[in-house]
Amino acid sequence: MTMKPFLPLLTVGLFLLSACGLEKPPASLKFPDDKKAAAAPEAAAPAPVAPAATEAPADPKLAAGKAVYDANCAGCHEAGMMGAPKPGDKAAWSARIPQGLEVITKKSLEGFQGKAGMMPAKGGNASLTNEQVSSAVAFMVDKSK
Numbered sequence: 001m002t003m004k005p006f007l008p009l010l011t012v013g014l015f016l017l018s019a020c021g022l023e024k025p026p027a028s029l030k031f032p033d034d035k036k037a038a039a040a041p042e043a044a045a046p047a048p049v050a051p052a053a054t055e056a057p058a059d060p061k062l063a064a065g066k067a068v069y070d071a072n073c074a075g076c077h078e079a080g081m082m083g084a085p086k087p088g089d090k091a092a093w094s095a096r097i098p099q100g101l102e103v104i105t106k107k108s109l110e111g112f113q114g115k116a117g118m119m120p121a122k123g124g125n126a127s128l129t130n131e132q133v134s135s136a137v138a139f140m141v142d143k144s145k
């Protein structure tokens, strides 16, 4: 579904590629030095196909977790503030993940003092439900595997 908007671009890109191919022989006959200039658009054309990097996770629980994370946890964790491990930073999470999701979640609900710093209970927002915190933890761990 998300590929749809890119299809016209892809078509244009392919058309340009074949157009360049057709024009190459006469161009090289007249100006041998123009070869490089003619090749540049060919390399640039396929670029727009890359998907967006900041897409929400497909799993609804992880998507809900991302929303909780963005609003309550990112302030410390996205900046790596006071040693808070950033989701996706595999090196920072490799020693934490083996504890198991259950232990990591319990520590996040209750808060703990670690070697890196102080993680407040529920990230300092007592109005969050256990389920909200759990889904945020699941999102963070899933992103860091």
Ligand code: HEC
Residues within 6 Å of the ligand: 068, 069, 072, 073, 074, 075, 076, 077, 081, 082, 083, 084, 085, 096, 099, 103, 104, 105, 107, 108, 112, 113, 114, 115, 116, 117, 118, 119, 120, 122, 123, 124, 128, 133, 136, 137, 140
């Ligand atoms: C005030 C800053 C701060 C906020 C806000 C915060 N954290 Fe943390 N968090 C930390 C720090 C610092 C650590 C690292 C503690 C250590 O290991 O020394 C940490 C560690 C963690 C860990 C790793 C636990 C482990 O077992 O290694 C998880 C999971 C976590 N936080 C989840 C959350 C969630 C979920 C939220 C939002 C609801 C949140 N944090 C909000 C500072 C914060």
